[in-house]
Amino acid sequence: MSLGSYKINLKNEAPEEGEFLMKKEIRVRFAPSPTGPLHIGGARSALFNYLFAKHFNGTLILRMEDTDQERSSREAEENIKQSLKWLGIEWDEGIDVGGDFGPYRQMERLNLYRKYVERLLEKGKAYKCYCSEEDLKAERERMKQRNEMPRYTGRCRDLTEEQCLALEREGKRPVIRFRVPEGRILTVNDLVRGKVQFETDGIGDFIILRSDGIPTYNFAVVVDDALMQITHIIRGEEHLSNTPRQLLLFEALGLKVPEVAHISLILGKDRSKMSKRHGSTSVAEYRKRGYLPEALVNFLALLGWAPEGEEEIFSLEELIQNFSLNRVSKSPAVFDLEKLKWINGYYIRKSPIERLVALAVPHLQQAGLIGEELSAAERDYLTKVVEIVRSNLSCMEEINLYARQFFIDSIEFEDEKAKGLLMQERVPEVLELFQRKVEGADEINSREAKSILKEISKELNLGGKKVFMPLRVALTGQKHGPELHELISVLGPARAVQRVRNAMKQVRKG
RNA sequence: GGCCCGUUGGUCAAGGGGUCUAAGACACCGGCCUUUCACGCCGGUAACGGGGGUUCGAAUCCCCCACGGGUCGCCA
Numbered sequence: 184m185s186l187g188s189y190k191i192n193l194k195n196e197a198p199e200e201g202e203f204l205m206k207k208e209i210r211v212r213f214a215p216s217p218t219g220p221l222h223i224g225g226a227r228s229a230l231f232n233y234l235f236a237k238h239f240n241g242t243l244i245l246r247m248e249d250t251d252q253e254r255s256s257r258e259a260e261e262n263i264k265q266s267l268k269w270l271g272i273e274w275d276e277g278i279d280v281g282g283d284f285g286p287y288r289q290m291e292r293l294n295l296y297r298k299y300v301e302r303l304l305e306k307g308k309a310y311k312c313y314c315s316e317e318d319l320k321a322e323r324e325r326m327k328q329r330n331e332m333p334r335y336t337g338r339c340r341d342l343t344e345e346q347c348l349a350l351e352r353e354g355k356r357p358v359i360r361f362r363v364p365e366g367r368i369l370t371v372n373d374l375v376r377g378k379v380q381f382e383t384d385g386i387g388d389f390i391i392l393r394s395d396g397i398p399t400y401n402f403a404v405v406v407d408d409a410l411m412q413i414t415h416i417i418r419g420e421e422h423l424s425n426t427p428r429q430l431l432l433f434e435a436l437g438l439k440v441p442e443v444a445h446i447s448l449i450l451g452k453d454r455s456k457m458s459k460r461h462g463s464t465s466v467a468e469y470r471k472r473g474y475l476p477e478a479l480v481n482f483l484a485l486l487g488w489a490p491e492g493e494e495e496i497f498s499l500e501e502l503i504q505n506f507s508l509n510r511v512s513k514s515p516a517v518f519d520l521e522k523l524k525w526i527n528g529y530y531i532r533k534s535p536i537e538r539l540v541a542l543a544v545p546h547l548q549q550a551g552l553i554g555e556e557l558s559a560a561e562r563d564y565l566t567k568v569v570e571i572v573r574s575n576l577s578c579m580e581e582i583n584l585y586a587r588q589f590f591i592d593s594i595e596f597e598d599e600k601a602k603g604l605l606m607q608e609r610v611p612e613v614l615e616l617f618q619r620k621v622e623g624a625d626e627i628n629s630r631e632a633k634s635i636l637k638e639i640s641k642e643l644n645l646g647g648k649k650v651f652m653p654l655r656v657a658l659t660g661q662k663h664g665p666e667l668h669e670l671i672s673v674l675g676p677a678r679a680v681q682r683v684r685n686a687m688k689q690v691r692k693g
Numbered sequence: 694g695g696c697c698c699g700u701u702g703g704u705c706a707a708g709g710g711g712u713c714u715a716a717g718a719c720a721c722c723g724g725c726c727u728u729u730c731a732c733g734c735c736g737g738u739a740a741c742g743g744g745g746g747u748u749c750g751a752a753u754c755c756c757c758c759a760c761g762g763g764u765c766g767c768c769a
Contacts, residue, residue: 216769251768316767323766358767376698385696385765393767400769424697424764447699447762454761482705485718489706493717512706515762519704522719532732574732585731640728647728655729663730 209241210414213267213274214404216248217260220465223518224419224449224457225263226270227483231446232417233272234484234506244411245277247288248404250397255290266466270476271499284411289403296398299406299436300359300391308435309391311357312339313350335360335387359392361402361432369427374415374444375511381427389428401428409438416443417508420515444508446487447515457518473542473579475534478527486516496529524577531576539569543582550583552590564589567673571665585664589673594660594682601656605690610653612643614683614690617654621683624676632668657686 213229215221221229236243245267249255264278276282286292303309312335319335340362342350347357367383391402398406408416423445433440451461463469469479477498484502485495489510497505531539543565547553553565572585588594596602604610620635621627627635640650651667658679664670671679 214769218769248769254768312767320766373698379697381696387765390767395767397767399767404769419763420698421763422769425769427697445698450762452704456762485705487705491707493707495705495718510707514699514706516706517704519719522705525719528732572731575730636728649728651728661730665730666727667729 207239208414209236209239210244210412211236211241211417212244212246212277212408212411212413213272214246214248214407214418215263216251216254217256217263218251218254219259220262220467221266222457222464223466223469223483226266226272226466226479227449227486228417228419228446229267229272230270230480230483231488231506231508231511233274234502235415235417235508236275237503238506241414242275243273244282244284244413245274245280245287246407246411247278248400250289250400250403252290252397262465262467266470269470270466270480289398289407292403292407293397295410296392296403296406297396300398300402303361303391303435304359306435307362309359309361310340310388311342311347312360312388312390313342313347313355313357314338315355335389337388340388356394358390358394360388361391361428361435363388363428363431369430371426371430371443373423374417374442374508376423376445376513379423379426383427383431386427386431391432401425402432405429405432405436405438408441409433409436413441416441418443418445420445420447444511446511447513449486450515450517452517454515454517461518462520473546473576473581474523474527475530478523478530481530482523482526485522486518487512496526528577531573531579536566536570536573539573539579540566542579543569543586546580546582547586547590550587552583552587564673571669571673588659588661588664593685594658596656596660597662601660601662602689604652604656604662605686607649607653609643609645609649611687611690613639613645613650613653614657614687616643618680618683618687621671621676622680627672627676629666629668629672632671635671636668654683658682 211232213225213232215225215229233243235241245264247255247260249260260278267274274280276284277287281287300309322336339357339360351357363383363386365384369381369383371379371381373379389401390399392398407413426443426445430440449457451457453461457464463472466479470476480499480502481495481497484497484506488506489512490497490505491510540562544553544557547565548555553561557565568586568589569582572582575585576582616639617635620638636650636654640646643650652662655664655667655670656662658670658674665673674682
């Protein structure tokens with residue numbers, strides 16, 4: 184893979200074609216449009232850019248492509264930044280942190296684009312177009328109907344100066360279109376796809392400057408990528424078909440074309456582009472549901488990139504070490520929630536308990552299982568609970584499911600079958616004996632609990648399930664859960680006795 | 694519809710002419726551990742889209758077809 188090298192200058196000058204320096208610095212960018220929360224696909228693009236940059240000790244730039252004023256918002260920008268930070272993707276240059284190539288919001292760079300538009304206009308490589316949006320839309324529809332390629336037909340291509348003035352006197356505000364050369368074949372050497380070719384005849388003259396003077400995406404990216412001296416463009420496959428337009432622009436402006444790499448899309452379970460109907464799509468949602476950032480990062484990295492060995496668990500640091508565009512897959516990947524859950528569960532099992540407790544608190548509060556303020560004792564209790572249920576969790580959201588039984592006053596039977604376990608023949612004896620052995624103790628550790636259980640089994644001459652299952656149900660209402668002796672130890676004598684007593688009442692009632 | 698990209702088990706994927714009677718992971722199934730569940734450990738089922746070439750030999754190279762996806766905006 185060739186790593187382009189650029190001269191770094193501090194003025195806002197784009198390097199002319201062929202202008203190199205020996206110094207090798209990788210400069211990549213993540214350039215989202217702040218029109219919504221950071222999407223899983225965007226997060227993966229950002230991650231790949233980050234890994235690539237850090238692997239080569241390069242620079243990651245965060246730039247906001249906010250030229251769509253209708254849909255852009257500061258709120259979305261905030262969400263994107265927060266999500267990136269949460270994932271551990273730190274940018275070296277750009278929004279908030281600054282840098283020598285700013286500003287990093289396109290709407291703050293308007294005057295920079297003007298110069299380049301002028302340049303094209305002067306050279307006749309771009310022209311003014313006065314067609315109304317409505318006309319063009321209708322025309323597009325007509326062409327679609329007739330199964331023709333829906334593209335601009337070039338009506339204003341050869342307007343004279345006089346004609347332009349006349350139209351402007353009528354009050355028409357022009358857009359600027361780029362004159363696409365005819366009959367050329369453009370070649371791009373994509374770092375993940377290899378050689379890809381396009382014919383310019385398939386591209387209509389496209390708009391580079393809107394009637395309100397704001398540049399469109401294709402134009403702004405080219406100018407910015409050049410001015411910011413981006414060496415590698417790593418982005419989603421949906422941009423592959425924009426590449427020829429950008430190539431043309433780089434060429435017309437006399438700017439050096441960065442290397443490009445298009446990574447495949449992330450699909451939903453039905454193999455169509457991932458969208459809301461496939462479930463959660465934003466990073467923020469996964470965060471909220473109790474996925475750990477390192478798990479999401481690990482999972483996203485594996486979605487489209489394959490490590491060399493057989494290991495699949497990687498920290499961010501290890502990903503940086505091992506990442507390579509050579510091992511990025513060309514084919515789209517289905518987002519497999521099951522695997523994410525597995526990876527997340529893995530990290531949950533490895534996490535320090537304090538961290539898990541902190542993450543569990545909001546979920547339990549929301550479910551009304553714990554209060555706003557926790558006393559030291561409550562916190563202590565919660566810690567023990569988390570400790571014994573953590574192995575069941577695939578995300579922290581599930582804590583409510585497994586921890587519920589430890590926080591409610593009276594037990595709830597899971598189902599009739601569970602209740603039925605209490606109605607068996609010698610259950611009263613078991614419960615009574617248990618109560619007698621536990622009552623009055625300040626606390627019981629799990630070893631003691633274990634031997635108490637053994638004693639009961641021995642003294643009543645009852646084996647196996649006859650002791651364990653009724654007690655489990657009496658204490659939790661559930662047929663499954665953490666090991667009985669641990670459960671008893673966590674619950675503590677007082678709570679255990681109270682629950683057993685309640686259970687006995689139930690038994691008597693039948 | 695045009696253009697572009699893709700196609701190895703249910704999913705992510707390794708592989709890049711012979712070592713492929715095709716790796717690994719998730720999921721699934723079975724067993725062990727455990728008088729429950731989970732975790733953990735062990736094992737199993739399961740794949741080169743189809744057709745033509747090239748070659749002594751093709752999952753790997755070429756062509757065609759099929760299917761999937763992307764894109765054709767004063768969105769990015």
